[in-house]
Amino acid sequence: MYILFEEHPYVSCLVEKVLKDIYILQDVDRKVSVQYVGYFYNPYLHDCVFILPKVLLTEQETLVGVKIKIEGDEKAVTPEMVLTPKGQEQLSKEYRKFIYEFSVWIYRALNVFYKSNPKSKAILYKHLPQAGKGSRHRAETYLDIVLSLIDFNRDNRDFVLFTIKNLHRGNNKINWTRTIGHTQGFIQDNEVVYLNPVNKKRIVNYEEELFVIFFSILNYLNQEYGFNTPINIQYDLIQGKQFKQYLRGMGKTRLMQIKYKYFSDKALQLWDLCYAFFENSYSIAINTHAQEYMLAKSFNVVFEAMIDELIGTPHNNIPKGLADQDDGKRVDHLYTDLALTSVNTQKDREVYYIGDSKYYKSGHSLTSESIYKQYTYAKNVIQWNINLFLADDTAYDETDRQLRKEDRERFKDIRLQDASLTEGYDVIPNFFISAFVYDDRHYNARENIVKHKDKNETHCTKVSYQFPDRLFDRDTLFLSQYDVNFLYILYLYARNKSNEKDIWKHYVRNIFRDEIREVIQKEFKIYAMRARLGVDGALYLQQHFYELNGRVFQPYGEDRTMYFAYARPAKKMAENGEIELEDQN
Numbered sequence: 001m002y003i004l005f006e007e008h009p010y011v012s013c014l015v016e017k018v019l020k021d022i023y024i025l026q027d028v029d030r031k032v033s034v035q036y037v038g039y040f041y042n043p044y045l046h047d048c049v050f051i052l053p054k055v056l057l058t059e060q061e062t063l064v065g066v067k068i069k070i071e072g073d074e075k076a077v078t079p080e081m082v083l084t085p086k087g088q089e090q091l092s093k094e095y096r097k098f099i100y101e102f103s104v105w106i107y108r109a110l111n112v113f114y115k116s117n118p119k120s121k122a123i124l125y126k127h128l129p130q131a132g133k134g135s136r137h138r139a140e141t142y143l144d145i146v147l148s149l150i151d152f153n154r155d156n157r158d159f160v161l162f163t164i165k166n167l168h169r170g171n172n173k174i175n176w177t178r179t180i181g182h183t184q185g186f187i188q189d190n191e192v193v194y195l196n197p198v199n200k201k202r203i204v205n206y207e208e209e210l211f212v213i214f215f216s217i218l219n220y221l222n223q224e225y226g227f228n229t230p231i232n233i234q235y236d237l238i239q240g241k242q243f244k245q246y247l248r249g250m251g252k253t254r255l256m257q258i259k260y261k262y263f264s265d266k267a268l269q270l271w272d273l274c275y276a277f278f279e280n281s282y283s284i285a286i287n288t289h290a291q292e293y294m295l296a297k298s299f300n301v302v303f304e305a306m307i308d309e310l311i312g313t314p315h316n317n318i319p320k321g322l323a324d325q326d327d328g329k330r331v332d333h334l335y336t337d338l339a340l341t342s343v344n345t346q347k348d349r350e351v352y353y354i355g356d357s358k359y360y361k362s363g364h365s366l367t368s369e370s371i372y373k374q375y376t377y378a379k380n381v382i383q384w385n386i387n388l389f390l391a392d393d394t395a396y397d398e399t400d401r402q403l404r405k406e407d408r409e410r411f412k413d414i415r416l417q418d419a420s421l422t423e424g425y426d427v428i429p430n431f432f433i434s435a436f437v438y439d440d441r442h443y444n445a446r447e448n449i450v451k452h453k454d455k456n457e458t459h460c461t462k463v464s465y466q467f468p469d470r471l472f473d474r475d476t477l478f479l480s481q482y483d484v485n486f487l488y489i490l491y492l493y494a495r496n497k498s499n500e501k502d503i504w505k506h507y508v509r510n511i512f513r514d515e516i517r518e519v520i521q522k523e524f525k526i527y528a529m530r531a532r533l534g535v536d537g538a539l540y541l542q543q544h545f546y547e548l549n550g551r552v553f554q555p556y557g558e559d560r561t562m563y564f565a566y567a568r569p570a571k572k573m574a575e576n577g578e579i580e581l582e583d584q585n
Helices: 093-116 142-155 157-168 176-182 206-225 240-257 265-286 299-311 368-390 398-410 486-495 498-523 537-543 570-576
Strands: 002-005 009-011 031-033 037-042 047-052 067-070 073-076 123-126 185-188 191-194 293-296 333-338 350-358 429-436 449-451 462-464 477-485 524-530 564-569
Touching: 037 093, 037 142, 047 093, 093 123, 093 142, 093 293, 093 299, 093 486, 142 157, 142 206, 142 265, 206 240, 206 265, 240 265, 293 299, 299 333, 299 350, 299 429, 299 486, 299 498, 333 498, 350 368, 350 498, 368 398, 368 429, 368 477, 429 486, 429 498, 449 498, 477 486, 477 498, 486 498, 498 524
Parallel strands: 002 047, 350 429, 429 477
Antiparallel strands: 009 031, 037 047, 037 293, 067 073, 123 293, 185 191, 333 350, 449 477, 462 477, 524 564
C-alpha cells in the first residue's frame, strides 16, 4: 500500500510513478500537491494507493502524534517517510495498524457520501467491469470486495465453525462392515480382535475446499496490505507461488470447477465473494491499463456533509432562501432548537442555529474572511425571518406564495423580531466546527468535541456588537468555535447507524446552546419584568424607546402575559442601577 497526504507538496520525482494517470501538475518548484482524498489502484505498481486527508498533518507538515528514533534522537515523521510500503516499515506496528484501518474508514465514508449523493461532482468513481454472474460484487471496486471478504469472516464465524464441525463428525469411527469383510480377525479370550480396523473414509468435500481458498485470500490480504483479520481455522493454506498462480487465473478456474457443489445460501455467498476477488485480481494482472478509483476532489464538501449529517437539518428540509440564501451564500449547517433566552424545555420558543464547517489541518486558525461571512449568514437569516412575516406577498408568483404560507405556519413560533412593541431581536447563535486528531489517535475519546481556544487560551465564544449594552440588538451576534475529533466523526458517518448519529446530534446541540447561555449569563444581567400597576407598559416603551432599544425583548408576543427581558452588561448594571420596571424574579 502506498500512502499520500492531501495538499502536501511532494518532490515530483518521488510520486510520478505513484500518481501515473492521475492528472497532477507540478508547480514552479517542481513539486506536486495532490488535491484528492481517497483510493485508487495503480496497475503499474500492482498496489493500492491511498490519499489521506490533511487533517492528519500538522501546520509543520508532519504526521500528528508520530515520532520515530533516528540515530538515537526522536524525530517527527514527514509524509515522504511513509510514502512506500518499505518506508512504512520504520513506523511502529501500532501506527501501521492505525494507518491501514484509517484508510479503510476514509474509503467507507466516501462510499456513504457517494451513495447518498450519486450525482455529486465532488466524487470521482470508476470500477472495473465484472464478468461474473454474482450479483453481490457487481459495480464494486477491488477494495469493496476485499472489505466484503473481511466482513464475511467477522459476521459468519459461527457458520464456518459449525460447518467444519459437521464435516469432521464421525471421521475417526470404525467402519465395522469393511473391517469384518476385508481384514483378518483373531480369537483371544473368546473375543474377536481386529488388529487393523478400517476407519470411515472421508469423501472429497468441496465446501471445505472453499474455506481453504477463503482463508488463503484473507492470509494474503493480511500479509500484503497489513489487515489484521483473524484466521482461527487450522488449514494448510495456499501461499507463495501457488497463490500467485491462483491470482493469475487458477483461482477462477478452480472455483468454476466446484461452483455447483454448494447448496446453502452462506456458501453460495462466500463462493461469489471469492470468485469476485480472483476475477478482479486477474483483470488487473492481465491489463496494464486497468484502473479503478474512488476519489474526493473536494473533500471539504464531504467533511461538510459528515458534520451536517451529525449536527444539522438536511438542506432539502430547509425552506428556500434560508440555507441557500438569495445573495448566493450557502449555510453549511442550520437547524432550529430551544431559544437561548427560554427557560421552558418544551420548546415553545425556538431560534435558528447557524453553523459553518472549516476543513483545516490540525491547529489551523480561523481567517477574518470566514468570521465576516458567518456574521453575514446570520444577518441574512434574520432578514429572511422578518420578510416571511412582514413582507407583502404580491411580488411573488403563486408557487412561492404557497411555499411562504407553509413556511409561516411551520415557523410561526420563531419571531426573531418583536416588531409590535420593543423592536428587539432574539439572540441568534453561530458556531464554527473544525477538526483535530488526538496524538494517541483514539477514535472514541473521552471528549470528542472541545471548545476551541486561541493562543491566549481565551474563551471560544466571541460577541460582535454595535452597542455593547444591547443584547437584543440586530447587530449583536454570538460566534462560538468548536473542534471535533475527526476520527470519531469519521467513525460515526462511515458506520451510518441512525441511532448512534441521533444520540450524538442531541448531545452536541445541547453543548452549543449551553455554551452560549453561559456566556450570556456571565456578560449580561437578564430579568423577566412587567409594568407596575397603573403604568401603561406600551406607552412607557414608546416614551423611553431610545433608552430601551436593543435592551428589551418580548419573547412570547402580545397574546401572552407581557414579560420583557431587560439586559445590560453586568459591569454597567452595577454602575447605572435598575430601570423603573417591576422585577418579577
